[in-house]
Amino acid sequence: MDPANHMGFIVAAYAATLVIVGALIAWVMLDYRAQQRTLAELDRRGVSRRSAPAPAMEQAKEQA
Amino acid sequence: MAIADLANPSRFLTLANRSIPWLGGLTVIVFAYGIDQAMLAPDDYQQGATVKIMFLHVPSAWLGMLGWGLMTVAAFGTLVWRHPLADVAAKAAAPIGAAFTLLCLVTGSLWGRPEWGTYWVWDARLTSELVLFLLYLAVIALWRTVEDPSRAARAAAILTLVGAIDLPIIKFSVDWWNTLHQGASVFRLGGSTIYPTILMPLLVMAVAFTLLFFTLHLAAxxxxxxxxRVRTLRLMQANAVS
Structure with a gap:
């Protein structure tokens, strides 16, 4: 095979790496934002793990 | 901070929040140096410029196996000590390990076509690597299928321990069977067979990929x-309503 044709395989390998690693990084970052957003939303509704659990439950009942 | 303190999820989160930016920054720096060295590396006397694919393929292969190795250690933590952080470590490692294994298969295929004349051959090394990728998909599917995290963790841990059999098969497949894939050339008795001008960029890229793996694993x-925490809060909310 002509060595000039090999450049396409090299570029494709680096491009595939960029896509797969980029997708992995994006997934981790977007997942983090999604979890933080959900936790903030729950906190806004008064549902939290340690801080004032009793009022949080009351608020949840009211919202229901 | 003692190592045992890290087993506390809240303390682990504090440590992760502090170390992820530093690890990420270090990863970028080592990658920049590694890619620079890889591009400057001379062509191989037989393979020509396609040897540059090795700088991606070999670290991906190592990390695909490292991911499953890490999950195997975590599986012991799940089954023996029933520690939730072991479940978390295993679950977080699976998609990352799967991505690196996929990268190994894709780059290997793109390297195989110009060197072997084919993208794929059912030889022992390639097939056992494909099996590893399928095992990753199976364990991810298992995590998603079982709703209760602790039950899912135990099921995934058992599958992980069974799947760990594939790791020595991948490593020694080139010795045990006649394969189109070459034998070990970096870590072997008698030293590496790769010339230093190509070996050094490979090792730098391996460090960069490993840093990337651990940064992503910590973040995951x-x-x-x-x-x-979201699940616990939603359950608390649902219990309060009912």
Whole structure:
């Protein structure tokens, strides 16, 4: 095979790496934002793990 | 901070929040140096410029196996000590390990076509690597299928321990069977067979990929801990309503 044709395989390998690693990084970052957003939303509704659990439950009942 | 303190998810989150930016920055620096060295590396006397694919393929292969190795250690933590952070570590490692294994298969295929004349051959090394990728998909599917995280963790841990059999098969497949894939050339008795001008960029890229793996793993573990907090809060909310 002509060595000039090999450049396409090299570029494709680096491009595939960029896509797969980029997708992995994006997934981790977007997942983090999604979890933080959900936790903030729950906190806004008064549902939290340690801080004032009793009022949080009351608020949840009211919202229901 | 003692190592045992890290087993506490809240303390782990604090450590993760502090170390992820530093690890990420270090990863970028080592990658920049590694890619520079890889591009400056001379062509191989037989393979020509396609040897540059090795700088991606070999670290991906190592990390695909490292991911499953890490999950195997975590599986012991799940089954023996029933520690939730072991479940978190295993679950977070699976998609990352799967991505690196996929990268190994794709780059290997793109390297195989110009060197072997084919993208794929059912030889022992390639097939056992494909099996590893399928095992990753199976364990990810298992995590998603079982709703209760602790039950899912135990099922995934058993599958992980069974799947760990594939790791020595991948490593020694080139010795045990006649394969189109070459034998070990970096870590072997008698030293590496790769010339230093190509070996050094490979090792730098391997360090860069390993840093990337651990940065992503730490970040994915942080996400999983937060996901479990969300689940707990939703259950609390649902219980309060009912």
């Amino acid at each position: 573990m942080r996400n999983e801990i937060l996901r479990r």
